[in-house]
Amino acid sequence: MLDPSAVAVLADLREEGRELDALVAELSESDWTRATPAPGWDIACQIAHLHWTDRAALLSLTDAAGFGRMVEEALKAPDSFVDDGAREGAALAPAELLARWRAGRTALDEALAAASRDTRFPWYGPPMKAASMAGARLMETWAHGQDVADALGVERIPTSRLRHVARIGVRARDYAYAVRGLAAPAAEFRVELTAPGPVPGPSDGSGTSATGEVWAYGPEDAAQRITGPALDFCLLVTQRAHRGDLALTATGPDADHWLDIAQAFAGPAGAGRAPRGSR
Template sequence: MPDPSAVDATAAVFADLREEGLELDTLVGQLPDPDWARPTPAPGWSIAHQIAHLHWTDRAALLSLTDADGFGRMVEEALKAPDSFVDEGAAEGAGLPPAELLARWRSGRAALDEALGAASPDTRFPWYGPPMKAASMASARLMETWAHGQDVADALGVRRTPTDRLRHVARIGVRARDYAFAVRALPAPAGEFRVELTAPDGTDVWTYGPPDAPQRITGPALDFCLLVTQRAHRTDLALTATGADADRWLGIAQAFAGPAGPGREPGASR
């Protein structure tokens, strides 16, 4: 019999993903067509590219959950152009009329939500990195939706109100520490770091790692999430590192799979 608390936690992740999508939908749902062409902080990407990319990756997640062979073929196509398939997928969707792109993104979100709810909670589904359970896949989709939503918000000059949904982004960022080193061919630090992040409510503190770890990161959860999604440069954020390895991590952290991103220039965000 499934653990009721685990079932409740999984359902909460799915609900948070729905809410994150709806928040971004409120930013773009009523945009005039010309505004979809506004440039975002990602070089060469407009608002339309950002939404098209989210639709593309939602479709990939849906295939993973419902059609492993179809997902495998999608991966094979991506491997033919590993340096350009992400941009090509975004460009293809960005070329659609905004109303059609918006409708496809909404339909894809709904289909993914249904598939996540129907998925066996203990099954690991294929992905571009290690296979993931449905709850982890939902967390990853939330992280990406939030990050690309930040690009859209920056393009529109909107300051979003951070929510406790950032907990998912922060957790992925912490867990991806060693990956950030590995993707740069750097040795992973020995031992865990202590990470203490002030939640959006200003009072709660989210903690990760041993409390007595000699190396640590402290600061606002929002700033940490902006850092690990590479939506802001560390010099623009109120994060403090104790220890040489922790300090180095702040310069290379990334919560997403794939090659090391270039990040943002100082002063380019928020």
């Protein structure tokens, strides 16, 4: 059984999925083919990718051997398996894709709720406990939901659920170096992020933050520091916006370099997004 903090992450994951579901539920078939900021991906590809990774997470939790076979298939085409999976799902009729994504979210939710709190489950990056798996699924749902929102011209209201995305971004600092074949700095960084202001949220309060609240990570006396809005940091580490378009401040050369390579997701280093004026 999950501990209370993990139960809260799972509740936030459900809410993040519901918010994205509301964006796509009433789209016309033609709207599903709208291009998103991810090159070559339309809205259908974004939802198909989330469904694909939800299925992978479910296998990790319930069928380690089956997940291993999925990884073996991915290794046969390491540069294209993500795109291939997204486009395969996107070829479905929108109603069928939506139904499958919803069913997959429900199955994963049940598996996460039933998972042992201490077991580490395999993944494409380091193995994760169920709570971390839920946080990672929320991070990816939020990031791909941002692409969908951008394609639709919708401005989403940031919520305190971004805390999970920010935490992963901070914890993944050394991974961002390793995936590029670089040595990570030995010293920890201090990261101070201004949380989103209060907004209407679900009854458990998971959608609200206190005005002016700061989410802080790392030693208070660290020489290398990052400060700025939590939303901007989350957009950066999920590579949904170019650093030059964000209000993040780095103090120290190591912190400054990290902002150029940060990523919260497992897998190869992404190309990131071009500056807003060059698109």
